[in-house]
Amino acid sequence: MKSRPRITIAQTQRLSLNTALATSIRVLRADAAGLTQFLEEQAAENPTLVLGAAPPPDWLPRWGQALRALRGGGAQDLDPDEIVIAGAAPSLAAHVGHAIAALRLPPRAQRIADQLALALEPSGWLGLPLARIAAETGASDEEIEAVLLRLQELEPTGIFARDLAECLRLQAAEAGHLDTIMAGVLERLPLVAQGALGRLSRDLGCTADEVAQCIRRLRGYDPKPGARFQGGAAPIAVPDLVATRGGEGWQVALNRSALPTVTLAGPKGPERAAAAALIRMIEGRNATLLAVAREVLRRQEAVLEAGIGAVVPMTMADVAEALGLHQSTVSRVVAGAAVDTPGGTFWLRALFSPAVRQDGPAGAALRDALARMVAAEDPTQPLSDADLAQALAGAGAPLARRTVAKYRGILGIAPAHARRRRARR
Template sequence: MSLSPRLMMRQSQSLVMTPQLMQAIKLLQLSSLDLENYVSQEIESNPLLERAEADGPIGADGGTATAESAAPEAADWLQHDLPESRAALETDMGADLVNMFPDEPAAQPSGDSYVASSWAGLGAGADDMDASLESLPGAELSLPEHLEAQLGLATTDPAVRMIGRGVIDCIDEAGYFRDDPALLAERLGVTREEIVHALRMVQGFDPCGVGARDLRECLAIQLRERNRLDPAMERFLEHLDLVARRDLPALRRLCEVDNDDLHEMIAEIRRLNPKPGLLVGGGHVQTVIPDVLVRAAPDGSWLIELNTETLPRVLVNQTYYARISQHPMAPGEKAFLAECLQNANWLTRSLEQRARTVLKVASEIVRQQDGFLRHGVHRLRPMNLRAVADAIGMHESTVSRVTSNKYIATPRGLYELKYFFTAAISATGHQESHSAEAVRHRIRQMIDREPPASVLSDDAIVQSLRDNGVDIARRTVAKYRESMGIPSSVQRRREKVASA
């Protein structure tokens, strides 16, 4: 066979990642808060996008999306027949992307002036000023601002104030001074003694214990404030490693106290705050809002629906587009307006398709974890992304994006969708595998119920689990126990004896 250049014609299929497809993929993995921010930015940059009114239609038929509308057999966008020219794309993740955006263009409205996404997350409009000013949270001082306010009252010397601000800048959010006084003195052009003097002044500020260089000094400052820093307590603080190991006999010898005094000292230490800086500032806690709601139906099944509060709803103002397009425009202006219309239509479709995909994945998770919803964590089944993806005809990467940063409210509580995906642990005999999360729950229950006189070792836990049909190794039990913050049997025995 000779090697020579030749011209050949070849027909092939490929998946092109258009900006619209990339936008759809991005929307899938956004949390409800990030999605709201993204839509707000799109509305600001696109003059054809507007927020829907609060009393607008929820869906194309005026109803709320439920699990029935997201079932695999439903005649929705997930079941569009693909043209033959695109059939080769029905592999892996490409199938999900093609199904999300069929060839047919979005139908234009015949009578209405607005094209709306059919999922009504009711967001507050820019002109919504009904909320009173009293309902708005007040500005909370951060830890540096709180300390600087006290610095202004503690001294009037400008030089000391300058050094004190330098010390405060080196205090982390937990309240600890995390710099070397000598290096800070070199940066500020002062002596080390001046830095130490300013640091001691800051250590007298509120909250008590702020400005400490380590845990021992933090606890000593708080004990000194309570007039409890005697020589025995100072020796106690010098051997905090023995406290962590619960080595009470060694502590009694070093502190030269009896058993009752030692227990009193430990109780005194427990009442202190090891991170005093967290008492100030920290911001407001953001409440988690579920994306999917699950409740029991009268017939014993589960009703699954999307939380409309997390679904931003936007409108495409066709009237404004028609009015502007009637005027003569430059080529650049006409291209900009056409791009805005295209982006607006794609965004409304992407939001609807995102909602359907989330509901479809959540419905399959609820179906497979029915035992957990009815009986609790011990009935949680092992499940992976492939099991859900195969059941609903999607790719694993699509399911992974859908379950990221999204929460589901169930009768058992509020859970992240990722919570239900756990590894499988083999069972003895020919029984069904156990979920790793369910096994961790069993281990915690066994340790919580153990009597002080008979603390369970890891080997005893392994034997008990195997008697109940769980084939697990000792190192796995130790790994699960440590991941839950449970100390070893030796440390638990010491704690139970000390608290007895």
């Protein structure tokens, strides 16, 4: 039987991705830095779109503890032994361990580096004085200082700092901002915490504007570079959202200082209409982002209190249904959005974690529990994947050994035999 071509008439319906729709999707999924760049490109092409300076930012929540320590002691009052016990999560330890191994230090310097790594706090700062590390290793102060300088060259810049000022000084030097004024500001951080710009400008013999510029640069640095290795942590950049705790509980707001102000200028015409349409898209994006973020953090309020280990099962479909949005809209708006909290800067997307089984805990919470177990293990007798699976089962979260191995890989934790070999070294 021969097949013959036939002409038929049929009616179909499809979505055409026109320029306006493509632009709307791009605006919806852009983070603060990407949206700023897009607006600059549009303003260069359209003279009726006028960009102004972003509003001056307040200190972000992740700076709160660091600045409180300057005003009232804070972290300086912690017991050094407690700091070591509560040390860095395995993901930070794994990063530091690999970076130190890549330096190929001589055996004596390697022992000193290992002791310095053990003294790291979760913030990335050293939690023990160098004199104590020198006593434990039998090394001289000069040897300790020499190894410390090598370790302070590791990424992220600021780890292995002895205090907040040194952490920020390392970042300022890397950025090429460590001039005389910046050095003077870093020596007077308590005045920065008090907002005493007039006193700073008088002490340094410069203008208040020059001091304000240094402080703006400081806000872009990370006071706790080790915190970015926590589960769900976002790289330090300009966050889209800020979560703060007030008298009425947790409040979530847009970080208005993350985007430039946008206004219209010039006579009416096609260009002005296009600029007005773009402004409406941005306003819609901001409203959608804020609504989604408030719903997400309302469901995950425990994360703001206790960290990523307190995450509860939640999917994008759950949030979309609660807000009357399409699931793809939620997915796009949280794609690159980060929220700054007192405990660090988190990706919104990282707070979505389905249950490992029906009515079970969230996968992200189990990964955090796994990381804590490895952090608390005896380094000379590390837990195998089977041991970890059994321990999690005892805590009410039964997992297969292969699932534990998968989670361990996600966290960057080496197998038990590799951890044992590293401890013996």
